[in-house]
Amino acid sequence: MAAANDQQDIKREKILEASYQRFLHYGYSKTTMNEIAGDLSMSKALLYYYFPDKSQLYIAVMRKLANDYLKTLENRSGTFADLKEAFTFQVNTHHEFIVSNYNFFDFFRLNEQNLPDDIWQIVGEVHGTELKLLSDAIKAEVEKGTIKAVGNPEEVVDVLIDALHGIRVGAISQKKTNFPRKEHLEEIHAKKLLLVDIFIKGLMY
Amino acid sequence: MAAANDQQDIKREKILEASYQRFLHYGYSKTTMNEIAGDLSMSKALLYYYFPDKSQLYIAVMRKLANDYLKTLENRSGTFADLKEAFTFQVNTHHEFIVSNYNFFDFFRLNEQNLPDDIWQIVGEVHGTELKLLSDAIKAEVEKGTIKAVGNPEEVVDVLIDALHGIRVGAISQKKTNFPRKEHLEEIHAKKLLLVDIFIKGLMY
DNA sequence: TTTTTGATAGTTTTGTTAAAAAAGTCAGGA
DNA sequence: TCCTGACTTTTTTAACAAAACTATCAAAAA
Numbered sequence: 001m002a003a004a005n006d007q008q009d010i011k012r013e014k015i016l017e018a019s020y021q022r023f024l025h026y027g028y029s030k031t032t033m034n035e036i037a038g039d040l041s042m043s044k045a046l047l048y049y050y051f052p053d054k055s056q057l058y059i060a061v062m063r064k065l066a067n068d069y070l071k072t073l074e075n076r077s078g079t080f081a082d083l084k085e086a087f088t089f090q091v092n093t094h095h096e097f098i099v100s101n102y103n104f105f106d107f108f109r110l111n112e113q114n115l116p117d118d119i120w121q122i123v124g125e126v127h128g129t130e131l132k133l134l135s136d137a138i139k140a141e142v143e144k145g146t147i148k149a150v151g152n153p154e155e156v157v158d159v160l161i162d163a164l165h166g167i168r169v170g171a172i173s174q175k176k177t178n179f180p181r182k183e184h185l186e187e188i189h190a191k192k193l194l195l196v197d198i199f200i201k202g203l204m205y
Numbered sequence: 206m207a208a209a210n211d212q213q214d215i216k217r218e219k220i221l222e223a224s225y226q227r228f229l230h231y232g233y234s235k236t237t238m239n240e241i242a243g244d245l246s247m248s249k250a251l252l253y254y255y256f257p258d259k260s261q262l263y264i265a266v267m268r269k270l271a272n273d274y275l276k277t278l279e280n281r282s283g284t285f286a287d288l289k290e291a292f293t294f295q296v297n298t299h300h301e302f303i304v305s306n307y308n309f310f311d312f313f314r315l316n317e318q319n320l321p322d323d324i325w326q327i328v329g330e331v332h333g334t335e336l337k338l339l340s341d342a343i344k345a346e347v348e349k350g351t352i353k354a355v356g357n358p359e360e361v362v363d364v365l366i367d368a369l370h371g372i373r374v375g376a377i378s379q380k381k382t383n384f385p386r387k388e389h390l391e392e393i394h395a396k397k398l399l400l401v402d403i404f405i406k407g408l409m410y
Numbered sequence: 411t412t413t414t415t416g417a418t419a420g421t422t423t424t425g426t427t428a429a430a431a432a433a434g435t436c437a438g439g440a
Numbered sequence: 441t442c443c444t445g446a447c448t449t450t451t452t453t454a455a456c457a458a459a460a461c462t463a464t465c466a467a468a469a470a
Contacts, residue, residue, distance in 0.1 A: 007413090008412090008413090033462065034462095044415090044462085045414075045416080045463085045465085048463060049414075052463095053462075053463070054461095054462070156399070158396075159372070159396050159399050160400075162396065163372060163400055164368070166368050166369065166370045166371010166372060167364070167367045167368060167371060191364050194361070197407075198361065198364070198404060199407055200407070201407035202403035202404055203406075212441095213442090216442095237431085238434085239432075239433095248444050248445075249432095250434090250436085250443075250444060251444075253433090253434065258433080259434090
């Protein structure tokens with residue numbers, strides 16, 4: 001099963017890496033298959049030998065990013081001293097993930113609506129895992145007796161995740177742009193930490 | 206000063222009312238100045254006598270809506286038994302406002318980015334007033350001693366308002382559309398109430 | 411048999427232009 | 441001062457050709 005075809009897997013990885021760099025710097029619509037092929041000194045046709053089409057290539061890169069992100073979260077899961085640490089870690093990890101891959105998600109800003117279903121599937125997996133990890137953290141605390149029983153941990157976490165998503169930039173009367181600008185990410189991050197702080201207290205006895 | 210020109214003001218009001226109906230039913234881009242004029246049995250040119258252009262007309266309607274909305278909030282301000290009542294009233298009023306004017310905001314969905322500055326000014330005014338009313342509510346509770354002193358009430362309310370904005374539709378893995386669909390508004394409303402509930406507790410002793 | 415490519419077919423984006431529709435103006439009438 | 445019909449200007453739409461890019465395929469290379 002393993003190493004069924006090393007060479008092929010290695011090449012696939014190389015393609016993913018080159019594509020990631022292009023997508024990261026120029027975004028989806030501004031990178032062409034020719035450019036990726038050029039970076040790898042291979043023919044464009046070969047890309048199509050390894051990946052069915054451009055969007056599937058992008059999605060494969062995205063899946064890899066998502067897996068790395070989730071692995072980071074999962075690795076520390078269950079090792080937290082308290083709820084606040086667990087939630088803060090999630091917010092910080094998410095923040096770093098967005099900051100370091102900011103341009104990559106260019107695709108989202110442009111395509112906004114009607115993204116391919118595979119993308120939504122990844123988003124769903126990520127959301128589902130975040131939901132599971134955080135609600136597990138809540139359940140653990142409930143068992144420890146640190147916080148009161150929460151009616152429905154999943155529901156509570158779902159609301160928190162949504163709420164965190166909603167944190168945008170802007171003191172009063174500033175334009176709240178739809179997709180956050182890069183220079184606002186730090187401010188947003190700080191506000192998220194404040195929200196988590198209050199929210200956690202709201203779950204305590 | 207008052208009644209400087211009754212006739213003119215009345216006509217302006219009539220124009221605003223007719224425009225509101227058109228914008229509400231057909232949205233900004235699908236209503237023409239000719240149609241509005243037709244509804245009022247007046248010439249299109251007359252519209253331009255009362256309003257400089259189409260977007261200013263739309264903005265004037267919007268300003269009126271915003272004023273009504275804020276008046277509703279202000280009228281009840283200071284009459285609440287506790288913080289939760291104050292915040293819940295704000296969420297409910299906002300919900301009703303969005304539901305009953307849903308199609309009107311069509312303009313936002315299309316123009317998403319780069320809206321005229323006047324619009325952002327109104328949004329800013331609304332946000333500022335919401336912020337003031339809710340942080341006043343917090344300050345009142347702090348004085349009553351019901352809750353502990355909050356470092357910076359304005360900051361806390363700002364985060365809450367942002368968080369409420371972030372509440373979108375979707376259980377796990379559902380597509381979270383950018384601008385909420387009408388059929389999701391009830392679900393969103395319920396989630397907002399849950400968030401407010403937890404958030405308020407987070408502010409308590 | 412698997413991997414790779416040059417040539418090419420097919421599709422999407424971009425640019426151009428003309429016609430239609432709508433926005434916006436104005437001289438003049440009540 | 442309030443109002444209108446006729447007019448001008450601007451924006452939207454449709455059609456279409458050129459360019460750019462995606463995607464395919466037969467055949468060469470390994």
